[in-house]
Amino acid sequence: MSEPAPSAAPQDDLVRELEALHAASFGWALACCRRDRESAQEALQAAYCKVLSGQVRFDGRASVKTWLFGVIRLTALEQRRWAWTRWLLGNKPALDPPPAQRGPDQALADREEEARLSRALAGLAARQREVLHLVFYEELTVAEAAAIMGVSVGAARQHYERGKKNLGERLRPKGVER
Amino acid sequence: MSDEADRDLRQRFQVLRERDEAESPAFRSLWRAAAPAPSRRPWLAGAAAAATCAALLLLAVLARPGADIESPRPALALEHAPLDFLLKPVRPCASLPMPAAAGRGFLE
Numbered sequence: 434m435s436e437p438a439p440s441a442a443p444q445d446d447l448v449r450e451l452e453a454l455h456a457a458s459f460g461w462a463l464a465c466c467r468r469d470r471e472s473a474q475e476a477l478q479a480a481y482c483k484v485l486s487g488q489v490r491f492d493g494r495a496s497v498k499t500w501l502f503g504v505i506r507l508t509a510l511e512q513r514r515w516a517w518t519r520w521l522l523g524n525k526p527a528l529d530p531p532p533a534q535r536g537p538d539q540a541l542a543d544r545e546e547e548a549r550l551s552r553a554l555a556g557l558a559a560r561q562r563e564v565l566h567l568v569f570y571e572e573l574t575v576a577e578a579a580a581i582m583g584v585s586v587g588a589a590r591q592h593y594e595r596g597k598k599n600l601g602e603r604l605r606p607k608g609v610e611r
Numbered sequence: 612m613s614d615e616a617d618r619d620l621r622q623r624f625q626v627l628r629e630r631d632e633a634e635s636p637a638f639r640s641l642w643r644a645a646a647p648a649p650s651r652r653p654w655l656a657g658a659a660a661a662a663t664c665a666a667l668l669l670l671a672v673l674a675r676p677g678a679d680i681e682s683p684r685p686a687l688a689l690e691h692a693p694l695d696f697l698l699k700p701v702r703p704c705a706s707l708p709m710p711a712a713a714g715r716g717f718l719e
Contacts, residue, residue, distance in 0.1 A: 448642070451638070451642075452638045452639075452642075455635065455638040455641075456631070456632040456635050459631060459632075459635035459636065460628055460631045460632070460635070463631060470634075474636055474641070477641060478641050478644055478645050479645070481641055481642055481645035482645040482646075484645075485642075485645055485646055546623070546626070547626060547627055547630055550623050550624075550627055551627070565620075565624075566624070569620050569621050569623075569624035570624040570625075570627065570628050597616075597617075597620065600620065601616060601620075
């Protein structure tokens with residue numbers, strides 16, 4: 434009696450789950466990369482590469498989403514550090530231009546609103562941006578966000594409150610009506 | 612922050628999310644790109660392994676205790692340098708008379 438390949442089925446299941454989470458993963462990668470599409474795509478690809486190569490393994494302790502978002506967050510962080518290193522060494526201008534300098538399409542009002550939100554988010558501290566994204570964009574609880582961010586629930590709640598306050602202040606001068 | 616402000620933020624984020632989802636790259640393309648590319652020269656690893664084995668074998672043979680390795684030194688030793696004669700010991704000349712000197716009588 435032949436034995437089935439031990440790792441084929443779980444791997445396929447994981448790939449299916451990753452595919453189902455792909456859009457959300459890309460949104461999360463955008464949040465981790467200050468809404469820069471190119472960096473987000475690179476970070477997500479690098480995270481997938483880690484999964485494929487077995488550098489990171491899903492151990493079932495948390496949900497696949499929590500695990501994957503944690504991997505993406507760390508990968509984006511590594512890429513950002515690496516970009517800084519390259520920039521410090523003077524190899525090439527690896528750092529993204531500040532998002533505030535990237536002009537949105539002025540012709541489209543909805544695009545302008547999105548760009549304004551993106552700029553406001555990019556101006557927040559990383560932790561605040563992350564927790565706001567996870568709560569408002571992914572509709573997770575603060576506790577779930579804390580698990581992904583690798584901080585305590587109390588700390589996540591603090592980042593959440595400060596983030597909301599700062600984001601409101603950044604959006605208000607641009608004429609946002611309450 | 613009020614519930615109304617929360618709702619406003621949630622709405623803004625949902626608009627952003629819809630836009631991101633519409634513009635997200637295809638999963639398959641990213642997944643394929645993340646897969647490690649197969650080696651372009653599969654024979655290279657085999658060749659490197661064979662070369663390493665050959666080098667180790669050669670080292671083992673050469674480093675064997677008692678290995679009879681011909682040295683160039685004997686051939687060099689047979690050669691005579693042009694000024695070798697200067698190094699030959701000078702033979703004492705027995706036929707030379709002792710010089711006359713005071714006190715010689717005591718010695719004889």
